[in-house]
Amino acid sequence: MSPERADTQSAGLIRPALVRAGDIPATPTPPLNSPLMPFPATRMRRLRRTETLRGLVRETNLGPEHLIQPLFVVAGEGVREEVESMPGIERFSISELVAEATEIAAVGVKAVLLFGIPAEKDESGTGAYDDEGVVQMAVHALKEAHPDLTVITDVCLCEYTSHGHCGFVRDGEVDNDITVELLAKTAISHAEAGADAVAPSDMMDGRIGTIRHQLDEEGHPNTPIVAYSAKYASAFYGPFRDAAESTPEFGDRRGYQMDPANAAEAVREAQLDLEEGADMLMVKPATPYLDVVRRVKAETEAPVAAYHVSGEYSMLKAAAANGWIDEPAAVRETLTSIRRAGADAIVTYYAKEAAGWLR
Numbered sequence: 001m002s003p004e005r006a007d008t009q010s011a012g013l014i015r016p017a018l019v020r021a022g023d024i025p026a027t028p029t030p031p032l033n034s035p036l037m038p039f040p041a042t043r044m045r046r047l048r049r050t051e052t053l054r055g056l057v058r059e060t061n062l063g064p065e066h067l068i069q070p071l072f073v074v075a076g077e078g079v080r081e082e083v084e085s086m087p088g089i090e091r092f093s094i095s096e097l098v099a100e101a102t103e104i105a106a107v108g109v110k111a112v113l114l115f116g117i118p119a120e121k122d123e124s125g126t127g128a129y130d131d132e133g134v135v136q137m138a139v140h141a142l143k144e145a146h147p148d149l150t151v152i153t154d155v156c157l158c159e160y161t162s163h164g165h166c167g168f169v170r171d172g173e174v175d176n177d178i179t180v181e182l183l184a185k186t187a188i189s190h191a192e193a194g195a196d197a198v199a200p201s202d203m204m205d206g207r208i209g210t211i212r213h214q215l216d217e218e219g220h221p222n223t224p225i226v227a228y229s230a231k232y233a234s235a236f237y238g239p240f241r242d243a244a245e246s247t248p249e250f251g252d253r254r255g256y257q258m259d260p261a262n263a264a265e266a267v268r269e270a271q272l273d274l275e276e277g278a279d280m281l282m283v284k285p286a287t288p289y290l291d292v293v294r295r296v297k298a299e300t301e302a303p304v305a306a307y308h309v310s311g312e313y314s315m316l317k318a319a320a321a322n323g324w325i326d327e328p329a330a331v332r333e334t335l336t337s338i339r340r341a342g343a344d345a346i347v348t349y350y351a352k353e354a355a356g357w358l359r
């Protein structure tokens with residue numbers, strides 16, 4: 001074997017000249033008198049030959065610093081309960097939550113999004129704005145143990161209402177303006193507990209402006225608002241509702257969450273939230289709405305997060321459990337697609353696990 005041949009083989013390359021079979025030309029030439037063609041001068045494969053070359057021209061990066069881990073906190077002591085429809089995801093009582101946060105921080109994830117499941121629910125969701133509520137106590141504990149971990153809190157009533165709707169129900173409908181007042185109370189109690197940012201996920205009109213105004217009045221002008229601006233009425237929230245026990249008792253959420261058929265409306269929602277003082281916008285779910293992530297990013301140029309929701313997580317977990325997909329590769333590809341669409345940050349139940357794979 002000639003030295004030249006050994007070299008090309010060890011680099012994993014196949015030289016056309018060496019594999020030429022019979023009289024098949026190695027370099028196709030355009031037929032005489034044909035218009036000028038970019039090929040063979042242009043060969044896109046040249047920069048795909050090695051991992052180093054691919055790395056030099058990679059357009060999208062993905063690291064643990066882009067990921068936000070959602071966490072469920074429950075009342076009680078010593079509780080760790082697996083969510084059946086979300087393999088690998090547990091609901092923690094406060095001290096277990098703090099231990100979990102240690103593991104999350106250790107793999108390089110710098111932010112968590114906190115959801116509370118109170119011991120008791122009622123008509124007006126009072127647990128949401130109780131200064132000693134489950135989220136408020138968890139924020140205190142997390143910030144004390146991990147001052148560097150960014151703690152974002154979900155601001156919504158659905159985990160706290162006995163009927164499971166995201167707001168106060170009057171005459172069989174979620175009343176927008178009463179709900180907004182309760183949400184603002186909730187956001188303030190989270191900020192007082194030490195939350196680094198609040199994330200309203202209710203889809204009421206005008207809530208960003210009211211929350212911003214009241215946070216400022218109450219001495220929290222530096223607490224950012226991550227607005228779930230384009231939150232769709234999605235079938236992919238099913239597993240989350242098991243985890244949060246927040247399935248609506250009657251009706252559904254289509255009277256306040258967005259119609260999956262709309263995208264221009266998402267841009268309007270985003271623009272309104274920015275005008276009302278949102279610091280970051282969120283699109284949710286993520287993968288079925290990558291076009292919306294792209295449009296919201298392009299048309300607002302504001303920081304955008306995308307929420308890779310429970311159903312998106314559980315589908316990957318189920319396929320992986322059956323051996324149908326290569327889980328780390330499929331998860332990396334999924335999260336990369338969300339970043340490529342334009343998301344700055346990704347909320348994903350895979351944050352801790354994927355951060356381990358990304359290192």
Ligand code: PBG
Binds near residue numbers: 154201236240308
């Ligand atoms: C509402 C809320 C929901 C999710 C996040 N915040 C559920 C809903 O609207 O029913 C869903 C998240 C997920 O599916 O992962 N507070």
